[in-house]
Every structure is written in structure tokens, then in C-alpha cells.
Amino acid sequence: MEHTVLCRNVSKVYRQDTVAVQALTDVSLEIPRLDFVCLSGPSGSGKSTLLNLIGGLDRPTGGEIYVDGNRVDQMEKGALAELRLRRIGFVFQAYNLIPVLTARENVEFVMQLQGVAAGERTRKAREILKEVGLEDLENRRPGELSGGQQQRVAVARAIVSAPSLVLADEPTANLDSKTAENLMQLLRHMNREHGVTFIFSTHDKLVMEFSQRLITLRDGRIVDDVRRD
Amino acid sequence: MTITPRLAWRNLWRYPRRTWLTVSAIAFSAMLLVFMITLQLGAYDMMIDTSLRVFTGEMQIQRQGYLDKPQMRASVPAAQASAARLRQATGLQAIAVRANGFALASSGTRSYGVPVIGVEPAFEPRVSTLPRLIKHGRYLSGDSAQEAVLGAALARNLKLGVGGELTLLGSGRDGSVAATVLSVVGIFDSGNPELDRHVVEIPLRTFQDVFSMGEEAHAIVIAGPGMEQIKQTEARIAALLPAGQGLVLLDWEKLLPGIKQMIQADMVQNWFTYIILIVVVTFSILNTFLMSVLERTREFGIMLALGATPWRLGGLVLLESVLLTLMGIVLGIVVGGGIAVYLHQHGFTFPGMKEIYAQFGLPGVIYPKLSFASFTLGPAVIFLFTAAAALYPALRIRKLNAVEAMHAV
Numbered sequence: 001m002e003h004t005v006l007c008r009n010v011s012k013v014y015r016q017d018t019v020a021v022q023a024l025t026d027v028s029l030e031i032p033r034l035d036f037v038c039l040s041g042p043s044g045s046g047k048s049t050l051l052n053l054i055g056g057l058d059r060p061t062g063g064e065i066y067v068d069g070n071r072v073d074q075m076e077k078g079a080l081a082e083l084r085l086r087r088i089g090f091v092f093q094a095y096n097l098i099p100v101l102t103a104r105e106n107v108e109f110v111m112q113l114q115g116v117a118a119g120e121r122t123r124k125a126r127e128i129l130k131e132v133g134l135e136d137l138e139n140r141r142p143g144e145l146s147g148g149q150q151q152r153v154a155v156a157r158a159i160v161s162a163p164s165l166v167l168a169d170e171p172t173a174n175l176d177s178k179t180a181e182n183l184m185q186l187l188r189h190m191n192r193e194h195g196v197t198f199i200f201s202t203h204d205k206l207v208m209e210f211s212q213r214l215i216t217l218r219d220g221r222i223v224d225d226v227r228r229d
Numbered sequence: 230m231t232i233t234p235r236l237a238w239r240n241l242w243r244y245p246r247r248t249w250l251t252v253s254a255i256a257f258s259a260m261l262l263v264f265m266i267t268l269q270l271g272a273y274d275m276m277i278d279t280s281l282r283v284f285t286g287e288m289q290i291q292r293q294g295y296l297d298k299p300q301m302r303a304s305v306p307a308a309q310a311s312a313a314r315l316r317q318a319t320g321l322q323a324i325a326v327r328a329n330g331f332a333l334a335s336s337g338t339r340s341y342g343v344p345v346i347g348v349e350p351a352f353e354p355r356v357s358t359l360p361r362l363i364k365h366g367r368y369l370s371g372d373s374a375q376e377a378v379l380g381a382a383l384a385r386n387l388k389l390g391v392g393g394e395l396t397l398l399g400s401g402r403d404g405s406v407a408a409t410v411l412s413v414v415g416i417f418d419s420g421n422p423e424l425d426r427h428v429v430e431i432p433l434r435t436f437q438d439v440f441s442m443g444e445e446a447h448a449i450v451i452a453g454p455g456m457e458q459i460k461q462t463e464a465r466i467a468a469l470l471p472a473g474q475g476l477v478l479l480d481w482e483k484l485l486p487g488i489k490q491m492i493q494a495d496m497v498q499n500w501f502t503y504i505i506l507i508v509v510v511t512f513s514i515l516n517t518f519l520m521s522v523l524e525r526t527r528e529f530g531i532m533l534a535l536g537a538t539p540w541r542l543g544g545l546v547l548l549e550s551v552l553l554t555l556m557g558i559v560l561g562i563v564v565g566g567g568i569a570v571y572l573h574q575h576g577f578t579f580p581g582m583k584e585i586y587a588q589f590g591l592p593g594v595i596y597p598k599l600s601f602a603s604f605t606l607g608p609a610v611i612f613l614f615t616a617a618a619a620l621y622p623a624l625r626i627r628k629l630n631a632v633e634a635m636h637a638v
């Protein structure tokens with residue numbers, strides 16, 4: 001189980017009425033533990049599709065996908081939810097948070113799903129919020145936080161459940177370059193300090209700079225895969 | 230507090246105006262139901278009470294089988310002595326003896342077959358309103374007086390007035406001829422055509438002499454202290470019933486089965502109306518529930534992605550609906566119950582109602598019935614309906630797909 005993620009000949013076809021869209025074609029990929037991987041490629045190249053398949057949010061049309069040695073593409077729904085809850089963290093492009101919950105409650109929400117006791121939940125949430133630099137804003141609701149702060153809360157929430165993998169689909173797309181850079185530094189910090197594998201997508205050159213490994217997709221195929229360290 | 234109830238509660242207040250409107254709709258219907266049901270049950274009690282007070286009493290002691298087949302020989306032995314014992318043992322004064330017979334009643338020119346009832350003039354006014362409804366003359370003066378009172382319609386038909394002579398001709402308990410001539414001292418007008426057209430009342434002893442009854446009679450009529458204590462009264466009397474004489478205690482439901490049937494029919498009709506009201510409210514609530522779920526599709530998608538099961542999300546939505554409904558119901562019970570309590574103290578009547586009832590010697594005021602059931606029955610049905618309505622959006626969530634949901638705006 002040396003790989004966090006393993007994809008073998010993964011393809012995905014979306015069917016809408018009579019039209020079929022080939023979103024991914026024959027994608028094979030190995031991502032070792034603690035890797036910090038960037039999926040790049042133009043809009044429509046299949047980045048989100050691939051991340052969703054790895055995260056078990058959608059099923060491939062063909063091929064095999066493993067996360068921590070578990071075959072994701074054939075897992076039944078309940079087991080998938082459990083896998084996401086325990087092993088995978090998600091950060092999305094925007095509006096990641098539950099608007100009626102405060103920053104800390106958003107972080108605690110996942111731990112509640114995991115069944116962590118209330119006291120420990122609060123303690124851990126405070127700790128992680130401090131780590132992302134939001135200790136003073138824990139009682140604010142998402143609407144009272146800036147876009148960058150919201151994304152930090154989302155990162156805190158993804159990390160706090162101690163996953164082995166975090167999937168971040170264009171986490172910086174709605175941020176200015178300075179804020180984006182800060183967020184990327186935070187992700188890198190989490191990758192190192194918490195021993196979590198990261199896969200994020202972007203089409204921003206500046207963001208790609210942070211990756212250890214840069215995979216480029218075009219029309220649903222991997223066209224480039226370079227290690228940058 | 231765990232996060233789920235907090236989440237549910239705050240979700241309710243995302244759109245306070247919408248929530249208040251929904252709560253108000255539920256509260257209003259709950260209030261209406263509490264008000265109408267307490268009033269309705271109060272009206273039934275009044276109706277029963279009024280019907281029983283006129284003549285029947287709340288319960289009667291009779292010989293077994295007399296109710297179905299009223300034969301003269303199916304009598305209660307030493308009836309007056311028994312009644313006196315009961316009065317003493319229970320402290321209740323509204324206990325009176327009656328004997329029932331049948332005779333050809335005639336005046337100079339006309340004759341009608343009518344029931345003749347022997348009553349105790351001293352106690353009859355306590356179990357029946359008829360003695361107080363004498364419109365001409367007076368009521369019977371004593372147990373052995375050679376007097377009679379009769380209904381207004383019968384008096385008209387016989388062309389008899391106060392001071393006239395009524396001849397009764399029938400057969401006694403032993404089959405002998407029973408005949409007497411009594412002077413009419415009073416004419417009652419109860420408004421009940423059955424009674425006004427048929428009934429002749431004469432003193433009990435006179436009855437017993439004429440119909441060869443000895444010390445026997447046919448019924449000991451008991452009018453307890455009120456509908457509310459009727460069960461206790463019944464138990465006390467039943468315990469005092471002399472054994473081995475074949476006597477039975479019959480309650481009003483057996484004596485006047487028609488009332489119960491009428492009430493049941495009325496209840497069905499009313500519930501039909503209530504259910505329509507509840508269904509209308511339920512649909513408007515269902516709409517609110519659905520909207521609040523649809524507009525949060527994206528959020529649910531995120532929660533699913535984080536590893537929340539559809540069950541949990543369904544539970545959240547259900548909890549929100551339950552909270553919303555409970556708020557409405559509690560508010561409705563408080564307001565509706567408040568009105569009911571006020572009317573319970575002050576009585577409910579509408580213009581003219583009192584006057585109409587007063588003619589028949591009755592109060593004509595409804596006191597809403599306060600009980601756990603009358604307060605909670607309507608709201609409980611509302612709760613069941615809205616909970617069922619909330620199941621629909623809750624179950625829809627189970628079909629939600631995380632990826633598609635997150636693409637929703």
C-alpha cells in the first residue's frame with residue numbers, strides 16, 4: 001500500500017440525452033504517499049472529473065481506482081461515505097462552508113459525523129483554526145469571512161479529520177494572487193506537518209509553482225507528468 | 230449541544246419571515262382545532278345534560294329486561310324505601326321513584342291512549358325539568374293526591390284545562406281493571422313534542438293504588454351532580470344496588486342510545502371538516518419544506534462529499550420540519566387553550582341562544598371541555614400530517630448525487 005492513489009485505465013463518459021462526452025480517456029496514475037500533486041490543464045480538460053472519481057463522488061465508466069488500497073469505483077454508497085469521512089478531505093472552489101455554522105462549527109461538523117466527543121471536537125477545532133491563523137475568527141459565520149479566510153476554514157475542516165488524502169478542486173480560483181499564494185503555502189504546510197497527500201487542480205501558473213509534481217491533462221488524457229523537486 | 234440541532238434551528242431562521250408565516254399557519258390551525266374541539270365536546274356535554282335533565286336523568290335503576298320489554302310486572306320492589314336509602318347513603322337528593330303504566334285517557338268527549346307516570350311530587354322536580362315547566366296551574370301536591378298534570382298538546386287534544394276532570398282507564402299489575410278520575414291541576418309545555426303530546430303524570434301512591442302496584446315501581450331515577458362526576462356517581466350507586474332482586478343500573482347511554490349515535494355522527498362530520506383544514510395547511514407547509522430543501526441543494530452536496538450519509542441529511546430536514554411544526558403547535562395550543570380556559574369560566578353563548586334555551590328551563594351556555602385529549606387531539610393530528618409531509622423532501626434528499634448537487638446554484 002505504498003500508493004495513496006492508484007488509477008488504472010480510467011475513463012469517464014457523460015451521457016446527456018443522446019450526446020456522449022468523453023471526459024476522461026485511459027487515465028493511469030500512481031500517487032505515492034505524501035505527494036503534493038497539481039492537476040493542470042485548460043477548462044474542460046477533465047480535472048474536476050478525475051478528482052471526483054478519486055474521491056468516490058462519481059463512478060468511472062471503465063478502469064480501476066484505489067485509495068489507500070481500497071477499490072473505490074466498485075464500493076457501495078455507504079462504504080464510500082465512510083471512506084470519504086475517514087480518509088479523504090475535500091476543498092472546493094468556493095462556498096465550501098455551511099453558511100449557518102460558525103468557522104469552528106464548520107470544522108466540528110465533520111468530527112461530529114465521525115463521532116468525536118464534543119469536548120475533544122472543540123479542542124481539536126480550536127487547535128486547527130489556530131494553525132490556519134483564524135483563532136480570533138472562530139465564531140464568525142462564513143458570510144463574515146473573506147474568500148481567503150473561508151478557504152482556510154475549508155482547509156482546516158479537511159485536515160481536522162486526519163485524512164490520508166486531500167482533494168482540492170481549484171481552491172484558489174476565486175482568490176487574488178497574494179491570497180492564493182498564502183493558501184498554497186498553507187496547503188504545503190499541511191502536507192508536510194500532517195503527513196497528508198494532496199491533489200489539487202488549477203490552471204494558474206503561479207499555483208502550479210507550488211507543486212512537487214505537475215500532471216497536465218488535455219481533452220481527458222494525461223499529456224505530461226513531471227516531478228519538479 | 231451537538232451540531233445537528235443547532236444546524237436545524239439556524240436553518241429555520243435563514244428566512245425568518247417565511248418561517249414565521251409557516252409557524253403562524255400551523256399555530257392558527259392548531260388554535261382553531263383546540264378551540265373547536267373543546268367547544269364541540271362541551272356542546273356534547275351540554276346536549277347530553279339538557280336531554281337528561283328534562284326527564285331521563287343520568288341513570289336509572291330498573292328490573293333487568295324492563296328497558297327492552299317494559300312490562301308492568303317487571304317492577305322494583307319497595308321502591309320508595311330503596312330510594313330513601315340511596316339518598317341517605319350517597320347524600321344525593323336528586324333521586325326519585327317512578328312507575329309507568331298505560332291507560333286510555335279521556336275527557337268528556339275524547340280519548341287517547343297515553344303513558345301514565347307515577348311520580349314522587351317531592352323528588353320529581355330534582356330529576357326532571359318538567360315540574361318547572363308547568364305553564365298553567367301547578368305541579369302535583371302530594372304522594373296520594375287525586376291529581377294529574379299533562380302535556381300542553383295532550384290537554385289541547387283532550388280539550389281539557391286546569392280544573393278539568395281526566396278519566397284514566399287501563400289494566401293493573403295483576404290484570405285487574407285500573408280506573409280513576411283525577412282533577413287536572415297543571416299543564417306543562419316542555420317544547421319536546423314527545424312529552425307534550427303524550428305524558429300524564431300522577432302522584433306515585435295514587436298510581437300504585439290505581440294500578441295495584443303495592444309498594445312497587447319501575448324506576449329509580451338518579452340525576453347526579455353533573456356530567457363530570459357521572460362515572461364516580463355510577464360506581465357509588467352500583468355498589469349500593471341491592472343484590473338478588475334482579476335490578477340493574479342503566480346509564481344514559483343505554484337509556485337514550487339515540488344521543489350517543491347523534492354525537493358520533495356529528496363527530497364524524499366535524500372531523501371531516503377538520504381533516505380538510507389540516508390537509509390544506511399541510512400542503513402549504515409541504516411547499517415551504519420543499520423550497521427550503523431545494524434552495525440548499527449545493528450545501529447538501531457539500532455535506533454528502535464530506536461523508537454525511539443521505540440518512541443524516543434526511544434526518545436534518547425532518548428535524549427542521551418537526552421543530553417548525555412544534556413551534557406552531559405549541560403556540561396554537563397556548564392561544565387556543567387560553568381561549569378555551571376563558572370560555573370555560575365565562576361560558577360560550579351566542580345572541581338569542583340563552584333566550585331560546587331559557588324557555589325550556591335550560592341554561593343555553595356551552596362550557597368548553599378542558600381535558601388533555603381536547604387540547605392535544607387536534608394538534609396531534611396536525612403533527613402527524615405535517616411530519617408525513619416532511620418525509621417527502623427528506624426522502625428526496627436520499628436521491629441526491631453529490632457532484633450534481635454541488636453544481637446546483
Ligand SMILES: Nc1ncnc2c1ncn2[C@@H]1O[C@H](COP(=O)(O)OP(=O)(O)O)[C@@H](O)[C@H]1O
Nearest residue numbers: 014016021023042043044045046047048049050
Ligand atoms: N455532469 C456532466 N455532464 C456532462 N458533461 C460533463 C459533466 N461534467 C463534466 N462534463 C464534461 O466533461 C468534460 C470535463 O469536464 P471537467 O472535468 O469539469 O473539466 P475541468 O474541471 O478540467 O474544467 C467537459 O467537456 C465537460 O463539459
Ligand SMILES: [Mg+2]
Nearest residue numbers: 047048049169
Ligand atoms: Mg473543474
